[in-house]
Amino acid sequence: MLRKLLTVLFIGTLFAAFGQQRPGELRGQVTDKQTGDPVPLANVVVKLNGEPVDGTTTDYDGRYVIKPLDPGRYEVEISFIGYRTQPFSGVIISPNKTTTLNGGLTEENEVLIGVEVIAYTIPLIDPDKQGKTSTGDDIQKLPQRDVNSIASTYAGIYQQDDGSGINVRGSRSDATDVYIDGIKVRGATTIPQTAIDQLTIITGGLPAQYGDATGGIISMTTRGPSNKYLGGLEVNTSSIFDEYDQSLLGFNLSGPLARRSDGSPLFGFFIAGEYQYQRDPSPSAIGTWKVNDDLLYSLEQQPYRPAGFGGGVLRNSEFLRMSDLENIDWKQNNQRQDLRFSAKFDLKTSKTTNLKFGGTFNWAKGQTWQYNYSLLNPVNNPEFRNRDWRVFARFLQRFVDSADESAANNVKNAFYSLQVDYSEAYRLTQDDSHYENLWDYGYIGKFDRLQAPTFTYGLDTVSGLTGWLQTNIVDTLVTFEPGDKNPNATNYTEQYWDFVNGDVNSIFDAQGQGALLNGQRPPSNYSLWFNTGRQWNGYNFTDNNQFRVVGSGSADIKNHSIIVGFEYEQRVDRFWSVAPVNLWVLARQLTSSHLLELDFNNPIVGTDANGNFNDTITYNRLYNGAAQSYFDQQLRQSLGYAIDDVNFINTDALNPNQMDIEYFSPDELLNNGNALVAYAGYDAHGNKLDGPVIFEDFFSETDDNGNLKRQIDAFRPIYIAGYIQDKFQFKDLVFNIGVRVDRFDANQKVLVDQYSLFPTISAQEMLQEGVLGVDALPQNIGDDYVVYVNDLTEPARVVGYRDGSQWYDAYGNQIADPISIAQSTTTGRITPYLEDPDNTNLATDLTAESFEDYTPQVNVMPRISFNFPISDQALFFAHYDILTQRPNRFIRFDPTDYLYLEATQGNVLNNPDLRPERTIDYEVGFKQTLSKRSALTLSAFYRELRDMIQATQINYAYPVNYTTFGNLDFGTVKGFSVSYDLRRTGNVSMNFNYTLQFADGSGSNATTGLNLAQQGQPNLRVIQPLDFDQRHTLVAVVDYRFSSGKDYNGPTWFGADVFENAGANFTFRAGSGTPYTRQQNVLQSASFGINQRPILKGSINGSRLPWQFRIDMRLNKQVNLKWGGKEEGGKQKTATMNVYLDVQNLLNSLNVINVYRYTGNPDDDGFLSSAEAQVLIVQQTDSQSFQDLYGVKVNSPSNYSLPRRMRLGVLLSF
Template sequence: MKRTLLLALLLFAAFSIYAQTALSGKVVDIDNDKDPLPFATVQVYKNGAFYQGTTTDLDGNYYFSNIDPGTYDLQVDYTGYPPTKLTAIPVKAGQTNFANVEMSSNGGIALDVVVVTDFKVPLIEQDNTTSGQTVTSEQIRNLPTRNINQIASITAGASSADEGGAINIRGSRSNATDYYVDGVRVSAVSIPDSEIEQLQVVTGGLEARYGDVTGGIISITTKGFSDQFRVNAEAETSEGLDAYGNSLVGVSFTGPLLRNKKKDAVLGYRLSARYTYQEDDDPSAVPIFRAKDDVIAALEENPVIRRGGRNLVAADFLTSADANSLKTRPFEEASTLNLNGNITARLSDAIDVTVTGAYGDNSNQFTPGENGAGNWRLLNAQNNPTAFSQNYRGNVRLRHRLGGNGVADGGSGKSSVLQNASYNLQFTVENRTSSVADPRHGENFFDYGHVGTFDIDYIPIYGIRPDTANPLEIVTFHSDYREVLRSYDPSTSSNPVLTNYNNFFGYGADEIFNSDVSALSGGGTQGPTLDGGFATINGRTQTLFTDQWGFNSNVGTVYNLYQKTDNDLYTFQANASFEIVPGSSDKSRHSIQLGVWYEQRTDRAYSLNPRALWTVGRQLVNRHIPSVAETNRVVDSVALLLGEDVRTVAVLAPTVDNIDGQFYRSIRERLGVPLDQHVNIDGLDPSQLSLDLFSARELTFNNLLNYYGYDYLGNEFNGSFDDFFTLDPNTGERAFNVAPNRPIYAAAYIQDKFTINKMIFRLGLRVERFDANTKVLKDPYSLYEIIGADDFHSNFGGTQPGNIGADYAVYTSEENGTEVQAYRSGDAWFLPDGSPTNGPQEIDGIRSGLVFPKYANPLVNNLGANFIKSDEFTVDDSFKDYEVQFNVLPRLAFSFPISDDANFFAHYDVLVQRPPSGSIATPLDYFFFVENAGSRTFSNSALRPERTVDYKVGFKTRLSNTSALTLEAYYREMRDMIQLRTYFPVPLVQQYTTFDNQDFGTVKGFALTYDLRRTANFTINANYTLQFADGTGSNATSQRGLGNRGNLRTLFPLDFDERHRFNLVLDYRLDSRSSAPKFLHNAGINLQSSAVTGRPYTATFLPEEFGGSGTRGAINGSRQPLTLTLNGQVSKDITFGQNSQVNIYFRVSNILDRRNVLNVYSATGSPTDPGFLQSIFGLDQIRSLEGGTRPVESYLATYQQRVLNPDFFTLPRRMFVGAIFSL
């Protein structure tokens, strides 16, 4: 069955998001009681280029199915009537758009005369069964923002905390919002706003063609080619207007490449490019503090000083006079290059092929630890790393319209029942890569921690004992080797500033610390050692010197992370649509859509903490040399003074243990050193070291390396989960290759839209299949499989209670015991007699967390935690295939036109989304499960899709000829949301934390939207949303720290709950026919404002330096202040020549320059004062510093700088001037 379904999915492979976007209408004679005009020729044009043609049926109806969203012109020709054209018809995605044409024969036909009428968008869209908003390219150009999320946030029900912030749609989490570009779901949006033809925000009433989403959809349609060659250019800058240095330049080219005999363009293209540069891509509304350049230079020379007999961080003595207050974050540059293109070939009137492509290249310099512990900004911003990302997307779409437009056959007078049939085939490839590293060292991993050359020698030490042959005599013997530091040369350092941490010791490059050659055990001169004689050594800096007051990282800090990701996405789609018209096409049309979708992801990630390589290497390089033995070979002899006697003592080679490990062997092979000779890793140059000297296990055991889709050296690996545990036949060892994450998603849907007694119904059914395509633990309560009750009692006797199932896990009273202590099925626990309990805490012995399950494989009892590391372990001992998830999702909606001026609508949707986070668990995680259970959170590949049930009812009514009011009430129920959970009790580790489908939430809301079309030069779009978004968790980790045994099941306001939100977009524009002075013609002003009541937070009563503890009141029971934002743009179109135009504009974000609050300190509710200094804890802190070596004034100055957190406020006022040229 599964193979049959998979084959079917592969054959069909998915739907197009543009399925059943249609343009329909009726052509009538306005002079004759609006009689229909059959067989009229109807043609649509896009950007001046012929797009498609048809003829009207017997009832005068025309229908264009399966067309792209956008803006069209429509021309109708009919014998005896002058040609009539409707211009600027907006066609919205996913719905049938209506445009009726009225023709008149009065006055006859004038040659070369076309009657042109501007299309008036109807206020009441009776066919629209979805909630949301569509924004056209003209509206986008007039808005005072260039950010897609900000544009989307003006929709009722959509919210964003700040401009460009993540979008929450109707109380859903931000990761529940999906983005589509030209019908393809994308992971990254890299489309400039100037290339957007239409942006659609769908907040509810999702059609069956949408899937794998539980929030909403932001769908972008890009512009197509033009009938004439056109060049568009744009430039924008904030230079000279504000301090943030934002600029962009862009250009696009479009036009035909080939025309047919009718001079219609049949091959056309559109190419665009945009480059954006931002000196500061996240401006701060509060001052930014950065130490002065001369202060930083002095600190870099001497980062550590000696005062009062103590070694202290020199930066601890800085005062407020040593720092500059800045408006722009230093060393935070960002740049983006976007390239987009499409080519469309119209092979015939019925077949077209479109090839689109996009490329994005981004670089973003950032401050590590920004606004948190270890902030680099004050002292180390000059070393800020840069994150790089690139993405490309290619898409090929074949569209074939099979015909059947409803025209009567011959003279029969009957129209065909099956009409407007078409299908699409579409294939998409997307790739996204990213990387980040320290800018000074890149992939030179051993440079990250290198601070110089340490000359370390290993000298013999000797012991004495009575001679066994003559007890009165003393025997001297070589007992061991001692590590002796001879000298330190900092001149070879790869990190000169880190090297200067050792300056206060006063060591010279030629200084000899220890000249000992040999000594008795405990004798000789002891000089400085690596562990105690330096502030920093290769790979490690004493934590005492790494930061200033615990707030800011010290100068010279190295970014200790190398990371890269590589994500591929392959999507194949197909869909079909057609109309069934058994009777009159006006009343009995059934619009059928059906399709399938197949998607395969391949995700890879690799991260390394390079500085720790020196520490790991130091631990491993001589670990095979434990001591010396008298039977070892003699390598030398020394004369040792013992009292007045001089004794000759043999120097023995070290003992060599043949232990597992690669590094100690590989480094000696590279250096040409025998195994029984010590190696000083700190005397080597970084260029002599590399990752391949280590084995995978040596690096992964120490948690400095994590990866999937790569081998441990960072080379791509394409194997399976099982390959990790497969022994290499040549070495007998595991290669530790981790397979990439390769989830598979597939879906199929069918939908019918039809009308009964003027009521428009949309009935859809969608089936989604999700396969994580990996192995998961057989039992999340145990690393190893536990025997079932049937097998246990069959093998070991005893009575199995009647209510205990065959596969219930069995726990015994002792290790490998036979006396039952408890049974368990999933999360349900039972006593030995089968009585159910409320949890393991009610069972004697089990409640302690020390449990003894009866394992299915007896070998586990012998090896315990190390069984997974043994050669006897097999994948079946712990893992099973992911259980493929099938979800059947009904989609129901209807629209009831009460009259031409009012409409009632409602919908019911069931939505699911594959696990958006916490789902990539690898064999590497399980291999070190026992070692890491107490210190990390594990991902869980067994997560199920999240689920949402969405209800809505609404009413829309016309208020005047140019205005309408929409009222909507909605309810959402969210289940199986991902949240942290702790499993207890778990053998070997007692408990561990992972993710599970635990969270639940409800959203209740009411939305009111007022739409005023152009009236007296004004347009207004205003909406108000009242919402109650409650749940058990706001994100996948929000319950961390709230309890480790059982999740909270009480609903509380979610972090992104906004009780009241009001949005307003007001546009005032004068056209060329205005009576205003001519210089104001084609000019306008656009204002966009939002007012939002504060989001919730959890108040605390114990102030801490930068937070608080001890919950005061309920979770999220307090509210932040109201936020008010006003943005504006003034623009003017200037026409020159015949077809050339320039649009000049000046726009301002946050005109009022309000410091809107996004977060507060939980103990005070203030965004600028945690309340710590006034508390007893703060007063104790100050008293402890008074009279000490470090001045209180320095602490207070640094603390006050650090308290001002830019993340607690919205973006400040920003101003831009720009121009858009159309030639």
């Protein structure tokens, strides 16, 4: 048996990996209820919906173990000859956990009336402490539907507001992974609520089967098939209470699809779906401002007014006053639709094997609210379309324990499982009227330019004639025909043309005086609000997929429960993005740019009818083929011209149907660093690549026309992990010891040397060359150290060395600042000893030699936890974990970052060489029952955060400094949690927790240090409170509920139990304020596009926001429905109807979640009352309008938590 098991595990090792969605197990002891003696060989049968699914017999100590069992709610029957059968109902089996069920049997000769079915209750002291699990029934009672909001009711989890991300025990918000049926989720984490069977939150003590997370784990298990057909319908809406119009329609259905000949289930299913519409999914607590409808229409139709003396125009929107605005409850053009679907199928292939398959689907469509658009231009909020789907298939086989008693003592309960899953997450952002029609985005209209030559009197040296010589070709009249693609933007140009009565003799003069050309957007209003008609300048999509093969094997060997598992994961992330409005600008620049000069070598002599010189000499445009763009060539061919034709093409006279992004070459779209496109896995034009591309081809591969293709491969990281875990008992201690090994390969290129983008000569190579007068290296200078010289092309002496980021002077002395090395050169700039110093132009000379393969990162992570049951009423527990998480942002390699680095200084580059982040986690705790229905848990935790990702400046890099990301940040988290669990006592149940936490670190997120880095400051790292350091967090979930029948203890009116099966659930939250940094100078914070810099006051994150308070509530009443069965022998049909009212933020608390750093207020940045503002105010077009609009803008909705939201719903189950 053991040999077979090891063979199976070995095969699983080769072809699969561990499965996070592991089954659960049931164990316990059967005793004589009267004497307490163990009952050996008793039968224990596990049933699901009345059908047996597994069973075993107890050993000579009356103990039993049944595994694997899928997560769910089971019935258990314990029986033995001479004893009454004892049934248990509602036994909860959770993934990756052991459920303990001890049973006492009563002898047959005792007089009892009927059979007592014992309802299972989760024990107050759980010896298998692996997170906290909530059942679907528990979740149905909560007022929250969002998974993060549900998780935030647990101790040690911080959430700024309902629906926002979570921070688990001081970790960053991206440090927590979500699993649905064992699938690691990428994209949407929401599934139909009725599909959730169990939700497990693990905040510490991660079992070895979980990895790639340094915060916590959220694991959802969906419901499985039922033995008979069951279904449900749900509808809820907020439209009767508010104007947010948040409505939902859902369904679920389950049952058997096929049965065996004996009537037992063979193949079953469960499906659930939801459709949700929200007029405003994230309403403002203070409302939002809009311009009165009639006035806004007027501004859209007539955006300008004449400026008066001196000509020009003024924007009418810059004369708005408070009386022209109104405050509304909802955000305009912020609607969202969601469709969610979940399915699971279960095929019982044999008594010992099982096949499950299923998946989830999420679709969303809506508008993304833009604060800067909200006052004058909400109609142009961009549209998003999201699509996420994931499927899985899981095969499980268990092995029947051998009847050989000796073998049974060695190996029991052996099984293995294999799972394959595939996920895809697609995101699209676009304009909701132009979609993929890229040239429509920036189209204003048709501009016909009538041109004529200009002349000067002189001698033409070629013909020898003197007369009027042509000097140029200029616009003499420009006519405008409005387009219909962007009417509100077109009105700017159309109104300008009306003001000047069509008398426009230069297209660029018109542009300078207020007319919009193709590829232009209206300017802002006082740098506060974007104006009417401003088109969204973005069309982009991402297509990320994930393939995983996972599996695990488990067996009990003597008193050791051993699990072995592996995982293989391959991701492929593709994207393409374009700024479509700017296509017109680039087309204008590239068209006819080779025809700017006249062909003075071939004069055209003017003659009269008799062939006599008429004193005028003209010239054709000079064709300069070397300066002709590829776009110009393609455009001419599409219009029927020859490539070398010298006709001037006016792109502004063309319509969108005559233009195509394919006319541009990739290099033209990359535009010397001012790129209009960004891409990976697609080509520059947005066409999906067939497969992987060779990196070296980026610098050399051309198309049939000689253009470099500049293809960039998709991001294809590979993640492999394996683990082994042993759970055993030593005396009274229960140990869970494991080790996990992760291997992460970014599977891409990285810089050979982040300090030099060109190959350098090492110290040893310098010695071998025998140049620069160096006979021997300083003792501490290694052979592979980089050499720095005094001159790039004519080096004469060594001025320094470098090993990684450690610098040395010419004598081998360590130095902290290499400025002395730079100052020792002839240019005053850092100068490495290059292999090819004559070719150092990045745009033309960068090659694949500057890059190498990413070095795979291997991390070994021990996981040790133990529980010490002091008694059946007290438990001591502790754990020690090492956790790692691969970089999930800022790691994708993009060769264009380096190709145009000199032209894009100031941009922040990804770092393809990032390493995994690392956390060391400790916890000790104690749990004590206070009564039969309550328990108190005390725990203290400590975490060390290491290698966290942060922005950094690479100073003294060659040829230029640049900003990127590195594994620089660190931190510590110290905390103490108190949890009180009160099981239902009378009508009340409650769970209360309090967390005291000190979360300190050198950076709250990966961009915290960006400003410091871009200012060229040293990479200083100082421990400060993190942005999510909420010192005091209190959460109480209180449920007050009336039962039914004989257990009802509520009021009775007119003979009716009016509150039967009715209840109220309250979630109380209170939290101290999170930190922020004060500043001592006033800034124009409400404005955009203004270069200004805050000056620190006090210490970083040295101030605190106010405390936050929130109460959420659900009221519900369940009504049991019965009908039919009146005819003889008829069976009565039943259903339940659950009517509920959900209220988030019951008291409509106006919690402040963000303030201005100068004033500490959420609604005033102090600018308007400052001396600096008084000078600026009088310079504005309308001083009062500027002040009114600034005052509206500065009171941002994002500074406050969400307002009260109410939904009335009905859930019908049948």
